[in-house]
Amino acid sequence: MVAIKLTFISTLLATAFALPAASGSSESPVLDAKEIDARGEIAKRGQGIHLVNCPRNSLIVYCANDGSSSCNSYPSSNNVVRFGSLFQWEGGNYGGTFSTGVVFSWQIAFNAQTSLYPNYSGVGSGTNGFTTFDCFKDDKHTIFNDPNGSGACRAIYYCLPGTGMVGNGRVKEREALGDVAPAFPV
Structure with a gap:
């Protein structure tokens, strides 16, 4: 009888901890298949x-x-920095200023588009002055179409809030082996 009560209580507690607290949000914490990428990992959020x-x-x-x-359509003017031509994202300390005045700056390994870095691997870091980001090589999927009719716009890299250290260890390890030139400030 004691074992049954303990099982019931542990099940009840496990269920209570697994459920979200009531916060007035109608969003469900349950993931559907669209939120899991081809590698079985949780999609970007x-x-x-x-x-x-x-x-x-x-x-x-x-x-x-x-x-x-909403991130799969061309962004509003507050959420985009436009360069007049194609920009080389890799190999330096770069930045762009949004119309709101927020500056996003980043550093991506100069060889991030080589086979040394498979898709979704950490290749650098960035900051907007408020948040530190880890940057990853994307798979060049079409994120949206250019509204001027010139064709598909492709995601080359994506940066998510993090430590700002993603990619640094891998690059430094390769530098030690002589495989790459330094890509990040030491």
Whole structure:
């Protein structure tokens, strides 16, 4: 009888801890198949920054809720930095200023587009002055179409809130082996 009561209590507690607290939010914590990527991992969520190449120019795109479908359409003017031509994202300390005055700066390994870095691997870091980001190599999927009709805009890198150290260890390890030149400030 004691064992049955303990089983019941442990099941009840496990269920209580697994359920979200009532917060007035109607969002369900349950993931559906669309939120899990091909590798079986949870898809990108929360704020994110995408470094995007369109056929004629490059963009920095800010998404307040990276997992929402609103990030799959051309961004509003407050959420995009437009470069006049294609931009090389790798190999330096770069930055772009949004119309709100917020500056996003980043450093991505100069060889991040080589086979040394598979898709979704950490390749650098960034900051917007408020949040530190870890940057990852994306798979060049179409994130949205250019409204000027020039074609598909592709996600080259994405940056998510983190430590700002993603990629640094891997690059430093390769530098020690002589495989790459330094890509990040020491």
